[in-house]
Amino acid sequence: MDFRSLRSLDEVLAALAELGDAACVLAGGTDVMVQLGRGEIAPQTLVHIEHVGELSAISCNGHVRLGATATHSSIAESPAILNSYGSLAAAAASVGGWQTQSVGTIGGNIANASPAADLLPPLLVHGAVVSLSSASGSRTLSIDQLLTGRRSTACAADELIVAVDLEPVGARTADAFVKVGRRSAMEVSIVALAVRLTLDETMTTVTDARIALASCGPMAFRATEAEAALIGTTLDDDALRAAGAALGNRAQLIDDVRATAAYRRRLIPRVLGKAVAECRQTIVNRSESQT
Amino acid sequence: MMSVSLNINGRDRSVNVDGADTLLDVLREQVGLLGTKEGCVEGECGACTVLIDGAPVDSCIYAAAAAGGRQVTTIEGLARPGDYSPIQQAFIDGGGVQCGFCTPGFIVTLTALLRRNPDPSRDEINNALSGNICRCTGYSQIIEAALLVAAAATSTPTPAGAVAQ
Ligand SMILES: Cc1cc2nc3c(=O)[nH]c(=O)nc-3n(C[C@H](O)[C@H](O)[C@H](O)COP(=O)(O)OP(=O)(O)OC[C@H]3O[C@@H](n4cnc5c(N)ncnc54)[C@H](O)[C@@H]3O)c2cc1C
Ligand code: FES
Ligand code: FES
Numbered sequence: 001m002d003f004r005s006l007r008s009l010d011e012v013l014a015a016l017a018e019l020g021d022a023a024c025v026l027a028g029g030t031d032v033m034v035q036l037g038r039g040e041i042a043p044q045t046l047v048h049i050e051h052v053g054e055l056s057a058i059s060c061n062g063h064v065r066l067g068a069t070a071t072h073s074s075i076a077e078s079p080a081i082l083n084s085y086g087s088l089a090a091a092a093a094s095v096g097g098w099q100t101q102s103v104g105t106i107g108g109n110i111a112n113a114s115p116a117a118d119l120l121p122p123l124l125v126h127g128a129v130v131s132l133s134s135a136s137g138s139r140t141l142s143i144d145q146l147l148t149g150r151r152s153t154a155c156a157a158d159e160l161i162v163a164v165d166l167e168p169v170g171a172r173t174a175d176a177f178v179k180v181g182r183r184s185a186m187e188v189s190i191v192a193l194a195v196r197l198t199l200d201e202t203m204t205t206v207t208d209a210r211i212a213l214a215s216c217g218p219m220a221f222r223a224t225e226a227e228a229a230l231i232g233t234t235l236d237d238d239a240l241r242a243a244g245a246a247l248g249n250r251a252q253l254i255d256d257v258r259a260t261a262a263y264r265r266r267l268i269p270r271v272l273g274k275a276v277a278e279c280r281q282t283i284v285n286r287s288e289s290q291t
Numbered sequence: 292m293m294s295v296s297l298n299i300n301g302r303d304r305s306v307n308v309d310g311a312d313t314l315l316d317v318l319r320e321q322v323g324l325l326g327t328k329e330g331c332v333e334g335e336c337g338a339c340t341v342l343i344d345g346a347p348v349d350s351c352i353y354a355a356a357a358a359g360g361r362q363v364t365t366i367e368g369l370a371r372p373g374d375y376s377p378i379q380q381a382f383i384d385g386g387g388v389q390c391g392f393c394t395p396g397f398i399v400t401l402t403a404l405l406r407r408n409p410d411p412s413r414d415e416i417n418n419a420l421s422g423n424i425c426r427c428t429g430y431s432q433i434i435e436a437a438l439l440v441a442a443a444a445t446s447t448p449t450p451a452g453a454v455a456q
Binding site: 002003005026033034036037048050096099102186 | 337
């Protein structure tokens, strides 16, 4: 198998234009190398992008932008992410072990589009916009436009994910990520959920709610019905029950090696309740620390 | 096949690899360094952990060609016979080794942790070790060994980096 380790974005885009389907982009390789080892893929050429310096930065000029090769370790440790996008930092810190996090990247997690990809729920609730480039031009897609199905995205063979932009976080807004696996470490999730919640000035009524789930269908998704069940409420028990039910109805649950569909159905409302409570607590704590 | 120049334990080596060859296979079969172990070959167990530019990486799922031009440190780069690093000595003193198959991976990961943080808490140690599996010790002796080194670091201040050379 050929291997091209490239140093600049232009070189990568030229290689992808030349090779098309025969190329496989290699970032941290934590998915690609496992797939190669299992014989699931057999590309002609690996196009290695880890050393393309311009792709790895996490910057915050007005809004937060993550380069495609930002690693899970760098995301979990970034002050900008920890301050405003705690759910994303928590998700990155839950991907495999330290060895997986030191090389695994956000671009790889998105492009691989696993039904259990942990970074996708936080990216969905934060309205992430993905920048794609090819030798013939650039375009942007929202993360939900990019995801097209189980392990499939709208990223063409000659395109590279170059960066991910996050929507700014306004006042009285907080997020949370809750992942349930069979054990606490090194587990692919049974359910992974992110919530982004905004309260009104009295800090009682929900003005915006965003909920996204992974491992509950062929691909990660935003659950708009459950969101609508929370907006305008004071997060009373009835509202939470309605949102939990809407979430369960929207999920396409299956029995697999990790859990049964019935177990997932019972779990979903509890995980939602936990994440919502965490968001509300963070908003309250922040306002108390300001006064 | 392509030629790649690797820096392994401070020495430059040129190896001939296929693009899909893993760093683990190249270390064991071409370079003859057998301290790095092959367990699951899927990134799950950490037996194959090496440092690449100081960060722990599972060499069984890392392409050898991707390591070109970078500093690779294996367990052999941390040990000198009779002159163990503090964490190696603590494994011996604290009974952290039983069959020993997982040990190189644990020592390499803990070396990376202690270089960044000479005095890690139990939680930080657990967290750092979540990608290393041991089927013999039940982990407690391993964690105690790391805590022994941490305790020594607080009682005799050493500059970060000098701890686990
Ligand atoms: C032991 C283990 C545990 C894991 N646990 C988890 C977990 O808990 N949660 C989780 O979500 N994932 C997990 N993973 C999967 C994996 O680590 C992540 O998906 C990781 O983020 C992939 O990033 P990478 O850089 O390693 O991708 P690679 O393997 O390099 O690439 C993955 C895919 O994305 C494509 N690609 C990479 N970068 C780009 C780009 N910039 N533009 C376009 N295409 C690109 C590649 O061609 C390939 O198809 C685990 C993996 C292992 C080995
Ligand atoms: S052999 Fe590499 S992680 Fe198990
Ligand atoms: S000592 Fe035997 S696997 Fe750890």
